[in-house]
Amino acid sequence: MITRMALGLLAALACCGCERAGSNVPQSTAAVVAYVALDGEFSEPILNEFTRRTGVAVECVYDVESTKTVGLTNRIREEAARPRCDVFWNNEIVNTLRLKAEGLLQPCTPANAADYPAEFRDPEGYWYGLAARGRIILVNTDLAKDGPAPQCVMDFADERWRGKLGIAKPLFGTTASHVACLRQTLGVHPFEEWLDGLKRCDVQIMSGNKGAAEAVGAGRLLAALTDTDDAIAEVDAKRPVRIVWPDAGEGGMGTLVLPNTLALIRGAPHPDAGKQLIDFLLSAEVEERLAEGPSAQMPLNSKATKHSRLGAVDGIRRMKIDFAATREQFEAAARDVEQRLLK
Numbered sequence: 001m002i003t004r005m006a007l008g009l010l011a012a013l014a015c016c017g018c019e020r021a022g023s024n025v026p027q028s029t030a031a032v033v034a035y036v037a038l039d040g041e042f043s044e045p046i047l048n049e050f051t052r053r054t055g056v057a058v059e060c061v062y063d064v065e066s067t068k069t070v071g072l073t074n075r076i077r078e079e080a081a082r083p084r085c086d087v088f089w090n091n092e093i094v095n096t097l098r099l100k101a102e103g104l105l106q107p108c109t110p111a112n113a114a115d116y117p118a119e120f121r122d123p124e125g126y127w128y129g130l131a132a133r134g135r136i137i138l139v140n141t142d143l144a145k146d147g148p149a150p151q152c153v154m155d156f157a158d159e160r161w162r163g164k165l166g167i168a169k170p171l172f173g174t175t176a177s178h179v180a181c182l183r184q185t186l187g188v189h190p191f192e193e194w195l196d197g198l199k200r201c202d203v204q205i206m207s208g209n210k211g212a213a214e215a216v217g218a219g220r221l222l223a224a225l226t227d228t229d230d231a232i233a234e235v236d237a238k239r240p241v242r243i244v245w246p247d248a249g250e251g252g253m254g255t256l257v258l259p260n261t262l263a264l265i266r267g268a269p270h271p272d273a274g275k276q277l278i279d280f281l282l283s284a285e286v287e288e289r290l291a292e293g294p295s296a297q298m299p300l301n302s303k304a305t306k307h308s309r310l311g312a313v314d315g316i317r318r319m320k321i322d323f324a325a326t327r328e329q330f331e332a333a334a335r336d337v338e339q340r341l342l343k
Contacts, residue, residue, distance in 0.1 A: 032273035086274035129259030131297035157197020166224035
């Protein structure tokens with residue numbers, strides 16, 4: 001298992017010049033520019049290893065937690081006339097699909113593309129999924145010891161837990177993708193009723209998934225919807241928490257599993273280096289490192305021999321999602337969230 005100390009030592013290699021979204025991106029001849037939505041503590045050691053092996057520096061820009069994914073997506077749009085990014089390493093899929101629909105990606109064929117399930121790679125080669133995470137419920141076991149806790153997403157609109165549950169602001173990151181998937185799966189009217197229920201039950205709106213998980217670990221919330229990487233951090237910190245895979249029972253709609261995605265930007269200034277980076281990242285070795293590391297991501301590569309510390313993705317009852325159809329729900333879901341939950 002890769003320890004936090006080992007990750008820190010790898011990061012100290014200083015091969016990856018990392019910025020936050022909104023800063024200028026320095027350019028160099030032997031470099032690739034990556035916009036990275038996956039947290040730096042998880043991605044930087046991997047990117048540093050790429051540089052160590054290839055000699056190609058990675059100049060990376062990260063998003064801030066409060067605008068996760070959406071900030072980088074908008075930056076790619078703003079730079080469309082003169083792209084600065086080569087590779088978009090997104091920590092979810094829906095915004096990647098939106099960029100494809102807008103003509104802002106270009107296809108490529110990574111060496112290991114065939115090692116990934118068809119559902120997690122674009123048939124035209126515009127994006128590739130890897131290293132999945134689950135959208136789970138994290139429960140504080142001290143607060144739940146004398147009573148029930150939420151077991152499904154719909155429970156967040158249940159009066160029993162008024163004011164005791166939390167969710168990251170559903171306009172950014174995986175939470176925005178989650179609500180778009182729910183609108184697609186449930187239908188418009190049931191989805192709107194669910195949002196009304198969240199409002200009525202005073203579900204706490206957190207700045208991000210990490211903050212939601214930490215609030216559960218600290219006992220400020222009974223439970224929260226969050227991502228597996230944020231949840232496992234609370235488990236590893238020995239907080240009084242447990243992970244619930246929502247809607248996993250008979251007849252349930254299943255747990256939403258979202259892959260990271262890799263895409264080459266149309267007009268990328270360093271397309272060959274970008275393809276080289278995607279080739280490196282889209283491998284069983286990298287997925288196994290992410291699986292064994294602090295983020296406990298779930299490998300999608302068929303040749304990966306190690307599972308996430310959370311278990312194998314194949315063992316999870318997964319929500320069946322048509323991601324292409326969900327992309328069309330994204331803006332409508334965001335409008336519903338703003339009008340019914342955040343207003």
